[in-house]
Amino acid sequence: MSSLTMTHAPKGLEGVVATTSKICYIDGDAGVLAYGGIDIHELAEKSNFEETCYLLWHGKLPSENELKELCERLGAERKLDPAIITFLREVPKDAAPMDVLRTAVSALGLYDRDRSNNDHNANVSKAIRLTSQIAMMVAAYDRIRKGKNVVEPDPKLSHAANFLLLLNGERPSSTAERALDIALILHADHELNASTFAARVTAATLSDMHSAITSAIGALKGPLHGGANEAVFHILEKIDASGADPVEYVRQMLAQKKKISGFGHRVYHTEDPRATHLRRMSEDLCKSTGQPKWFEISRKIEQFVKSEKKLNANVDFYSASTYHVLGIDVDLFTPIFAVSRISGWTAHVIEQLDDNRLIRPRADYVGSAYPQHWIPPSQR
Structure with a gap:
């Protein structure tokens, strides 16, 4: 039996400090x-x-x-x-x-x-x-x-x-x-x-x-890690192609319980500091390339989601329009x-x-109670 005390971590290890780092x-x-x-x-x-x-x-x-x-x-x-x-x-x-x-x-x-x-x-x-x-x-x-x-x-x-x-x-x-x-x-x-x-x-x-x-x-x-900015741009494209009002389009998405990508963060409880720069970059690039609509749609969505859901834009939201006007394909x-x-x-x-040590956590067993016993096929 190990002398170490077992610590039960939350699902997804949210909030768990797993190592030290200087990076x-x-x-x-x-x-x-x-x-x-x-x-x-x-x-x-x-x-x-x-x-x-x-x-x-x-x-x-x-x-x-x-x-x-x-x-x-x-x-x-x-x-x-x-x-x-x-x-x-x-x-x-x-x-x-x-x-x-x-x-x-x-x-x-x-x-x-x-x-x-x-x-x-x-x-x-x-x-x-x-x-x-x-x-x-x-x-x-x-x-x-x-x-x-x-x-x-x-x-x-x-x-x-x-x-x-x-x-x-x-x-x-x-x-x-x-x-x-x-x-x-x-x-x-x-x-x-x-x-x-x-x-x-x-x-x-x-x-x-x-x-x-x-x-x-x-x-x-x-998709729960990468790909959020791709999802953001697909929303921008649909709004642009349909001519829909960005606020009404997103309002309908929320009513249908659909996720609005590019908002909220597991770690940040205020604005993602990276979004601050990407917002400015998106605005400058969209205007300088003659494509202001992408920033304008994005800004309306951001303001509505922040007002309605109290969620801040994260790093993915404005990177979508920024990458697009740089000539980068969505995928x-x-x-x-x-x-x-x-x-x-x-x-x-x-x-x-x-400074290595093997990373080997434990799992909290929630299966059938021990001990169970093997049963012949004819008796199952």
Whole structure:
């Protein structure tokens, strides 16, 4: 009999503190999100995605030389093994991008030069490679399925600008580049969300980085974790196509007990701090691209839901209209979440392996009372 006291956790482990971490701080009551102690508002206003990656991986901001070196390494790793390109060409053209990404990341592990090395420096190198490669794979698959050529990256461009170049085939405007850059910062990490926890559980078995990230992507694919911004945009599309009043449309959804995606959060009890920036970005981008309707519909929905249901918009709500006006297809919204969150996932895998203990909780048995007995088939 174990000497440890069994603690009974709530369903879904809500509110349970499962580990310690130096990566991400959240105060749900105050609406605070910080990476390495630096507030997300400050990072969104002053930093860039590359610098944020360094902060997550190393726990501090980089010097000028350290940032330059990281950008060079990200650029050098912005390439895919020909076998991966072949795989992307051979999967069914109607395959879901998240399914393709999950399988492709697993395949990447076969070709990684550090695949058998699980030490700290090797895993940082894998984190850099995966950050570059996942962005490339998402963009490359989208072009391949549309019958377009795969675009070569530009070493002079930022990570955000390169992704838009690889996706759309042309250099983005500075406004579009900065908008995606901020979106990547905002989505980079969020403590022990479902996909990050899945990655840490896998890593804790002393499995490899690629297996842990494959686990994370599998968890992100689930509609209760990823995909909410896709659902948001489908609502916006239906309202636009029907010419319906946004408030009346959502009122009818509520009357039919339908979920309005993009509102409320398991952790935040006030406005999601990421939504603050995405709201502004959506407004600016929608207006600058001549598509103000997407922000206007979104804003009316947000105001009504907040008034009627006392729910705040979360990170998914305004990312829907933001990604759309950046020229990103709806079924790529969740893969782009992975393009950003790979920085946080890999940071958590590194942290887990640096001070590891197998994650092995218990289950509260609620089945038939013990002991039961085997009964011959003829007597059942």
